[in-house]
Every structure is written in C-alpha cells, then in structure tokens.
Amino acid sequence: MTDTTRAGFVALIGEPNAGKSTLLNRMVGAKVSIVTHKVQTTRARIRGVAMEGETQIVFVDTPGLFRPRRRLDRAMVAAAWGGAADADVIVLLVEAHRGLTEGTQAIIDAMRDRIPQGQAVALAINKIDRVKAEVLLGLAQELNAAFPFAETFMISAEKGYGVDKLRQWLAGVLPEGPWFYPEDQIADVPMRAIAAEITREKLTLRLHEELPYQLTVETEAWEDRPDGSTRIDQVVYVARDGHKGIVLGNKGETIKQIGQAARAEIAAFLERPVHLFLQVKVRPNWLEEPERYSEMGLDFKDGD
Numbered sequence: 001m002t003d004t005t006r007a008g009f010v011a012l013i014g015e016p017n018a019g020k021s022t023l024l025n026r027m028v029g030a031k032v033s034i035v036t037h038k039v040q041t042t043r044a045r046i047r048g049v050a051m052e053g054e055t056q057i058v059f060v061d062t063p064g065l066f067r068p069r070r071r072l073d074r075a076m077v078a079a080a081w082g083g084a085a086d087a088d089v090i091v092l093l094v095e096a097h098r099g100l101t102e103g104t105q106a107i108i109d110a111m112r113d114r115i116p117q118g119q120a121v122a123l124a125i126n127k128i129d130r131v132k133a134e135v136l137l138g139l140a141q142e143l144n145a146a147f148p149f150a151e152t153f154m155i156s157a158e159k160g161y162g163v164d165k166l167r168q169w170l171a172g173v174l175p176e177g178p179w180f181y182p183e184d185q186i187a188d189v190p191m192r193a194i195a196a197e198i199t200r201e202k203l204t205l206r207l208h209e210e211l212p213y214q215l216t217v218e219t220e221a222w223e224d225r226p227d228g229s230t231r232i233d234q235v236v237y238v239a240r241d242g243h244k245g246i247v248l249g250n251k252g253e254t255i256k257q258i259g260q261a262a263r264a265e266i267a268a269f270l271e272r273p274v275h276l277f278l279q280v281k282v283r284p285n286w287l288e289e290p291e292r293y294s295e296m297g298l299d300f301k302d303g304d
C-alpha cells in the first residue's frame with residue numbers, strides 16, 4: 001500500500017426518524033458488513049463499515065440517542081452520550097421539513113455540555129427532497145447559529161443526494177492510522193446473509209454438540225412491508241433426514257425457540273419488527289456445493 005491509511009469512528013445522531021438508518025445504508029452501500037454483529041467494541045455497537053479510498057469509516061450506534069422510546073429529553077440524551085463523545089466525528093441529522101425542533105435543540109444543548117473541544121461535528125440537513133431550496137438556507141443559518149458545526153451538508157439519504165460528498169468529507173477528517181478491520185473481514189455481505197448467520201448462530205447455541213455440522217441457513221425471501229416490518233423466510237438445510245428431527249425437536253419446540261431468538265436479534269439489528277418464518281429441509285449434497293457457502297460468507301475450516 002502506497003498511500004497513508006486513515007480510520008476512525010463516526011456516530012450518526014439525530015431525532016428518531018431523522019433518517020440515520022437510511023443514511024447508514026447509503027454510505028455503507030446496499031450491503032452492510034458482516035462485522036456489524038460479530039465484532040463487539042468497548043465504545044459502541046458497530047453498525048457498518050464504509051471504505052472511501054484508503055480510509056476506513058466505522059459507523060457506531062449510540063442506542064439511547066438513536067432509539068428513545070418517547071420524547072428525546074435531556075436526561076436520555078445525556079445517558080446515551082458516551083458512545084457519541086468517543087467517536088472521532090459526529091454527524092447530526094436534522095429533517096429539513098421539521099427544522100430546529102425541540103428534540104434537535106436538546107441534542108445540541110447536550111453537545112455543548114459534553115463534546116470534547118476539537119471534536120468535529122458535522123450537520124447534515126436530510127430529506128431536502130421534501131422542501132424548497134429557499135427554506136434550506138435559512139435553516140442552515142439558524143442551526144449554525146445554534147452550534148459551531150464544522151461543516152454543513154444538504155442531503156437526501158433516500159435519493160442519495162449529497163451523500164458521496166459527506167462520505168468524502170468524513171474520510172478526509174478521520175485521523176491517519178491503520179485500519180480497524182482487515183480488508184477481507186469487511187467483505188460486503190448482504191443483509192440476507194447476515195440474517196442467515198444470526199439464525200445459524202442460534203442453532204449452534206441451542207443444539208451444541210447435537211448440531212449436525214452439515215447444516216446451513218439460507219434466506220429465501222425478504223419483504224420490507226409498508227407497515228414498517230420485515231418478513232423474512234429462511235430455510236435450514238440439513239444433510240440427512242435424521243437431522244431434521246433434531247433441529248425440529250419434540251413437537252417443533254426446538255425450532256420454535258431458535259426462531260424466537262433469531263427473530264429478536266434480527267429485529268434488533270434491523271431496528272424494525274421482523275416476522276421470521278423457518279423451514280427445515282433435507283438437501284443431501286449441499287456440502288458439495290462450495291459456491292453456496294462462499295456466497296453466504298460462511299468460512300468452513302477443519303474442525304468446524
């Protein structure tokens with residue numbers, strides 16, 4: 001590698017519904033990295049990793065700040081602040097059509113109290129597709145008067161406007177240093193595969209040594225429904241008929257528990273309600289189809 005590498009943590013903050021998940025998915029690409037649920041950090045949960053040139057941008061979650069149950073009040077913001085203050089850069093998302101709301105003001109107040117000197121905070125005015133251009137200028141001025149943002153971006157996370165510019169800017173302000181993840185670990189893996197991995201993990205946890213190792217999980221169908229929930233259909237493939245009974249358990253009790261545990265984790269990961277449907281099927285030859293498991297991001301080694 002000839003160029004200097006850079007790497008750092010970015011926290012996306014903002015009121016519920018500001019568009020954080022949409023922006024994250026845009027910046028990371030259509031695919032979210034598998035490290036998201038495998039790597040635990042002491043700072044915060046990793047939501048995704050984006051590469052921009054030689055820079056590795058690691059997006060972190062600040063749970064309380066991201067998903068407050070009700071109104072975003074000062075106390076809640078304060079409690080959640082740890083993760084964000086630890087990030088190298090913070091991006092505050094504000095909805096263009098809502099402007100400087102009480103919730104956003106609460107976040108700004110908390111930032112004034114808690115942000116270490118010198119930590120960069122960028123402002124991203126999102127959903128610009130919903131307002132007229134004249135409104136944006138006034139809003140940008142109002143928000144910049146309320147807090148000394150390092151930079152202001154006008155974006156539409158949904159349509160993709162301005163998102164590349166923001167990502168490039170982030171890459172430029174992150175500190176020089178080695179990457180946190182080796183390149184092969186952040187190979188993009190689709191959401192479907194992550195969901196399949198989660199179910200496979202639950203099978204492993206539940207079945208321990210009983211687990212037939214010739215077992216795989218595939219996500220067959222994925223439907224994001226208009227009501228905000230997601231329906232996911234998965235198939236657990238086993239190599240032999242006898243294994244099917246082990247996975248199903250008495251009266252289907254085992255697969256039911258596995259499904260419940262997997263559903264909860266997938267829902268937490270996607271941050272939306274999930275309906276998970278599991279089927280168990282026998283497919284004797286799947287071990288001889290290496291392209292299947294490489295496609296799923298599974299890494300089979302001796303002893304697995």
Ligand SMILES: Nc1nc2c(ncn2[C@@H]2O[C@H](COP(=O)(O)OP(=O)(O)OP(=O)(O)O)[C@@H](O)[C@H]2O)c(=O)[nH]1
Pocket residue numbers: 014015016017018019020021022023066067126127128129130155156157158159271
């Ligand atoms: N019109 C428009 N809608 C957007 C844009 N970005 C996001 N949205 C919509 O805004 C809603 C909320 O987006 P999310 O990405 O779920 O917001 P969030 O901040 O992650 O929400 P929480 O998880 O509740 O904190 C979704 O319906 C998005 O489709 C945008 O640029 N324009």
